[in-house]
Amino acid sequence: MLLAGQLAVGGLVRPGWLRIVGTTIDEVGEGAPPAPEDEHTDGLIAPGLVDVQVNGGGGVDVQDGDRALDRLDLLALDHGITSYLPTLASPDLERAEEVAAAIARRAVDPDSPVAGLHLEGPFLAPAHAGMHPLERLRPPPSELPSWLRWPPVRLVTLAPELPGALALIAELRRRDVVVSLGHSGASLEQGAEAVAAGATMVTHLFNAMGPLRHRAPGLPGLALVDPCITIGLIADGHHVAPAVLELVRRAAGERVALVSDASAAAGLSEPPRASAADAGEARPPGGPTTLSGVEVYLRADGTVRTATGELAGSTLTLNVAVRRWTELTEASLPDALRAGSEVPAGAVGLASGIRAGLPADLVVLGQRAEVQRVMLRGRWRF
CATH class of the missing domain: 2.30.40.10 (Urease, subunit C, domain 1)
Structure with a gap:
């Protein structure tokens, strides 16, 4: 052709x-x-868009398994996404094993855009857990558990300041699993140690993270200045203020990987176009949906929150994130497209580009x- x-x-x-x-x-x-x-x-x-953080969409939650993934595959293609990582947020491990098996099958299916699994947690700092239930968090293990050896695991988010985190980072990298730092209150120095151990990303910069202070820059400060770090960023104008998005673009725009962090509420109003196949059972707009089994609610301002008000993913799809990056910052469309395709792809070992x-x-x-x-x-x- x-x-x-x-x-x-x-x-x-x-x-x-x-x-x-x-x-x-x-x-x-x-x-x-x-x-x-x-x-x-x-x-x-x-280039087809690449989203490395998708919790759900179209009324379904990744943890709902095959039928949810049927719908998410179609939703991804509808929005120009040719590779995505279904994401489990500190999941129930028994249920997660079933979902991982479904993801593994799709990751080798040429008709599916699934490219692997993102495990966000459970090795997260309790003070920065966000919507992750505290009872599901755990310290890094001394030996790699069997569920971290699941074939589709491509990306793991963890907090580097936890005891045992550095050894876990090194072991995951030895197994070609990408490690991203997030849900963390780490100092700049602790973050730098994690990068030296093999971490190469930061998950949704500024969100569920210690703040950037002029004498204690923390993980955000490290992400902005370390050329080895790819910056995952939610550019919806809710998770990070537009002025701060522009700050990130000016400091490290070539390392920004736009992510949707999509919840089940993303794309609810849109029927699938990519195929007439069964798209899975979706929950109706307006009612509660779930994110890795946690009940969340779509607010009138367009945010998705838990019952206690914590942000819980977004309603973004990645093509909208690309457009919003150009609207909320001075980024050009070609640069925004790169941030939505080649940068995230390269960060997790995928090929993307023309x-x-x-x-x-x-x-x-x-x-x-x-x-x-x-x-x-x-x-x-x-």
Whole structure:
């Protein structure tokens, strides 16, 4: 297939073309295509989006298993996401094992955008637990438990200041599991020790985290200045104030990985477009939904909160996060697209971009980042 149009490549938008052979991008060029194109699009052709923190969406919770994942796969494709990590927040481990098995099956299924599992917790600081139930938290173990050896585990969020955390970080990295620091009150020095042990990300910067102080910069300060850290960031204007989002962009914009932290309330009002297949049973808008089994509520201001008022994920989808990044900061659309695709992909060991040899995972976007078409592994899904 020869596809031509405006391409988002290397932080720029320019006319060009790409040849797709099977599931892979075979060639990419600038200007007019070398032969009559099979398709020409008026939209912007960009790398498929990559979301490394998805708790739910469309009224379903990741922990609900296969039927929920059916719906989340469709919801992801509807919003231009060609790879995502279903996320379990300090889950009940018996239930989580069943969900992990379902995720493992999808991670090797070419028709699914699932790319692995994100375990957010349970090794979190109680003072910064956020919506995570305190009774589910636990200290890092001296030996790696069997559930951290589950095949689909790709990303683990933990608090580096907990006793035993550094040894756990080193062991996870030895097993090629990416470690992100979050739900933490760590000092800058404790965070730096964790990076030296192998941590490479920070989970939803500023949220459920000790503050940035001018004499005690903590984990936020480390994230802003350490070039080894990829910064997970929720750009909805609720979790982080717009002025602070712009501060992050100016200090470390090239390391920002936009995440949705989507809860079951994300995308509730939208019917799936990507397939007519059974999309799973969704809860109706307006009632309570769950996030890893915790009951949460959609507020009139667009936030999702627990009964006690803690923020509990978001209603974002990643294409909206890309658009909001350009609206709330001075980021260009190409830079925002990179923050929603290549940066998060690289952080968790996935391939993303419009270059020869990479998977043909693409999204065609309109002027407001609305999704017009999605290609997964060389096949248009809608």
